[in-house]
Amino acid sequence: MNLRAVKPPHETRVRILDAAEELFMQRGFEGTSMRLLTSKAGVNLAAVNYHFGSKDALIEAVFRRRLDPMNAERVAELERLERSAAGAPLAPEAIIRAFIAPSLAMIEDAKGGGRSFIRLLGRAYTDPSKPIRALIGTLYAPAMKRYKAAFERALPELPAEELNWRMHFMFGTLAYTLAATDTVQLIAGCKPEDRYDARLLAERLAPFLCAGLLAPLPAGAGVKKAA
Amino acid sequence: MNLRAVKPPHETRVRILDAAEELFMQRGFEGTSMRLLTSKAGVNLAAVNYHFGSKDALIEAVFRRRLDPMNAERVAELERLERSAAGAPLAPEAIIRAFIAPSLAMIEDAKGGGRSFIRLLGRAYTDPSKPIRALIGTLYAPAMKRYKAAFERALPELPAEELNWRMHFMFGTLAYTLAATDTVQLIAGCKPEDRYDARLLAERLAPFLCAGLLAPLPAGAGVKKAA
DNA sequence: GTATCATTCAAACGTTCGTTTTAATGTCAA
DNA sequence: TTGACATTAAAACGAACGTTTGAATGATAC
Numbered sequence: 001m002n003l004r005a006v007k008p009p010h011e012t013r014v015r016i017l018d019a020a021e022e023l024f025m026q027r028g029f030e031g032t033s034m035r036l037l038t039s040k041a042g043v044n045l046a047a048v049n050y051h052f053g054s055k056d057a058l059i060e061a062v063f064r065r066r067l068d069p070m071n072a073e074r075v076a077e078l079e080r081l082e083r084s085a086a087g088a089p090l091a092p093e094a095i096i097r098a099f100i101a102p103s104l105a106m107i108e109d110a111k112g113g114g115r116s117f118i119r120l121l122g123r124a125y126t127d128p129s130k131p132i133r134a135l136i137g138t139l140y141a142p143a144m145k146r147y148k149a150a151f152e153r154a155l156p157e158l159p160a161e162e163l164n165w166r167m168h169f170m171f172g173t174l175a176y177t178l179a180a181t182d183t184v185q186l187i188a189g190c191k192p193e194d195r196y197d198a199r200l201l202a203e204r205l206a207p208f209l210c211a212g213l214l215a216p217l218p219a220g221a222g223v224k225k226a227a
Numbered sequence: 228m229n230l231r232a233v234k235p236p237h238e239t240r241v242r243i244l245d246a247a248e249e250l251f252m253q254r255g256f257e258g259t260s261m262r263l264l265t266s267k268a269g270v271n272l273a274a275v276n277y278h279f280g281s282k283d284a285l286i287e288a289v290f291r292r293r294l295d296p297m298n299a300e301r302v303a304e305l306e307r308l309e310r311s312a313a314g315a316p317l318a319p320e321a322i323i324r325a326f327i328a329p330s331l332a333m334i335e336d337a338k339g340g341g342r343s344f345i346r347l348l349g350r351a352y353t354d355p356s357k358p359i360r361a362l363i364g365t366l367y368a369p370a371m372k373r374y375k376a377a378f379e380r381a382l383p384e385l386p387a388e389e390l391n392w393r394m395h396f397m398f399g400t401l402a403y404t405l406a407a408t409d410t411v412q413l414i415a416g417c418k419p420e421d422r423y424d425a426r427l428l429a430e431r432l433a434p435f436l437c438a439g440l441l442a443p444l445p446a447g448a449g450v451k452k453a454a
Numbered sequence: 455g456t457a458t459c460a461t462t463c464a465a466a467c468g469t470t471c472g473t474t475t476t477a478a479t480g481t482c483a484a
Numbered sequence: 485t486t487g488a489c490a491t492t493a494a495a496a497c498g499a500a501c502g503t504t505t506g507a508a509t510g511a512t513a514c
Contacts, residue, residue: 012491028355030257034472044492049473051491119353126350126406128255133409144414162431167414169400169435172407176399179353182360187371187394203445204392211442212400218430239461261502271463276503278461 013051015041018113020062025116029059029129060135063124066117067136070102071143077101078146089153093210099147100174100205104198107178122179125172155213162217170209177205240278242268245340247289252343256286256356287362290351293344294363297329298370304328305373316380320437326374327401327432331425334405349406352399382440389444397436404432 019041023032034055038045052058077098081090106114124136144167151163158166246268250259261282265272279285304325308317333341351363371394378390385393 026355028255028257030255031355033470035470044494045472046474046494047492055472123350123353123355126346126353126403128253128258128350148414164414165431166435168407169404169432171414172403173396173400173439176353176403177396180395180399187375187391187398204389205396207442207445208393208396208439212435212439215434215438218434260500262500271461272502273463273504274461282502 010051012041012043012047015043016048016051016058017062017065020058021066021113021120022116024059024062025120029055029127029132056131059132062117063121063135063139066106066114067121067139070106071140073102074099074143075146078150082150089156090150092151092154092213093206095147095150095154096170096209096213097202097206100202100209103174103178104202107201108198118178119181122175122177125175151213159217166213166215169212173209173212174205177201237278239268239270239274242270243275243278243285244289244292247285248293248340248347249343251286251289252347256282256354256359283358286359289344290348290362290366293333293341294348294366297333298367300329301326301370302373305377309377316383317377319378319381319440320433322374322377322381323397323436323440324429324433327429327436330401330405331429334428335425345405346408349402349404352402378440386444393440393442396439400436400439401432404428 016037019037020032023037023040026032034048035045038047041047048055048058052061078095081094081098103118107118109115121136124132127133127136148163148167151158151167152160155163243264246264247259250264250267253259261275262272265274268274275282275285279288305322308321308325330345334345336342348363351359354360354363375390375394378385378394379387382390
């Protein structure tokens with residue numbers, strides 16, 4: 001039988017994923033050597049190639065482990081809202097909050113690696129490596145499709161192209177804000193904001209994003225060419 | 228005399244900076260080897276260490292070359308606006324447009340390396356390397372101070388802490404939008420947006436950012452605790 | 455022409471990289 | 485106990501890394 005590995009399920013795998021998550025955040029993918037990684041994880045150097053095949057495959061596993069459940073939760077929450085609404089279009093702010101909630105929940109998981117992962121994820125959209133950007137795109141695609149449809153229903157008068165851009169802006173704001181949690185001080189004097197609160201951050205982000213989404217249409221843009 | 232280098236002023240330096248700018252964008256800092264870089268620049272392998280001292284110093288030079296003039300232009304434009312206003316506070320949207328204009332102008336410089344630099348810059352705020360983030364912060368600090376003061380004058384009723392966050396959000400949206408110019412298609416179907424126009428992008432960004440900046444205050448946040 | 459200096463060049467420095475190999479270890483079925 | 489199998493371990497692989505060296509090059513000042 002080959003279902004023997006149920007005893008120590010995949011402890012080595014988990015140790016590697018945890019260490020990789022934190023080190024990738026702190027030092028980037030190329031800045032994290034297999035020797036440092038396996039040393040931090042307390043496993044043998046060859047363990048990564050044995051369990052994952054290669055460093056690149058490990059990177060992909062790190063993203064999949066957290067991002068798949070996170071996006072599943074996003075979709076589930078959206079469906080919950082739509083069921084409650086019973087056919088009526090949702091309020092834009094409700095959609096926005098459903099989308100950002102899982103990110104912020106993961107940030108509050110400071111003890112687990114959630115915080116590290118969120119920052120890592122925020123960087124991934126603009127990573128130099130095209131395969132990594134493509135991976136992120138693939139993992140986000142299903143949830144993005146659902147949310148785009150929800151926004152279209154909530155804002156039928158907004159031109160499709162304009163909605164694309166505004167979702168892009170919103171997505172970017174969220175990604176950057178979560179990735180650059182220590183960059184606020186570049187704007188504020190120099191205080192690193194005493195132990196910032198994810199719930200409070202959501203309360204600040206949601207109105208900002210919602211106002212942007214509902215902003216007046218730009219002058220010359222859009223499908224309909226008005227004087 | 229040591230002012231001999233005026234003939235071929237610093238052609239090798241410029242060649243290196245241009246190649247570095249493009250390669251750092253395409254492959255990241257650690258993903259760009261000195262051999263590849265000097266090969267693309269058409270100079271000797273030792274030239275980088277001779278002219279800049281080290282790879283890290285080259286990275287800093289790449290940022291300084293473009294970012295210093297860019298931020299100087301931002302400050303100059305803001306001062307121009309303030310002189311025109313003759314003491315009256317500026318319109319928030321005018322401040323926003325003054326800030327984002329140099330970025331978008333540089334994007335339109337597609338033939339020069341401006342486009343590459345902008346994307347590189349958009350990634351730098353969230354770079355894993357703390358020295359790089361610190362460098363960016365230092366280079367931005369003077370302009371950021373001026374713009375923060377301008378926003379405070381334009382929006383005296385907005386709590387200071389709230390302004391910090393909203394500037395952070397706006398800054399993040401701009402940085403991400405410029406860095407992830409190929410990520411829009413993750414949201415839209417799959418069309419890479421036919422040759423996107425910087426001016427049009429500004430027309431879309433400005434209303435979005437302005438609406439976010441002027442959004443209603445969040446419920447529980449802020450200095451003044453209103454029911 | 456000769457000395458001076460900045461710059462370029464080819465070659466090598468020692469180190470670290472991701473990965474592979476081969477042997478040891480431990481665990482379960484029979 | 486024995487054989488099969490998944491996992492771990494130590495050591496080595498060749499390649500690529502950033503940097504340094506010391507000699508050639510070429511232009512300027514005298």
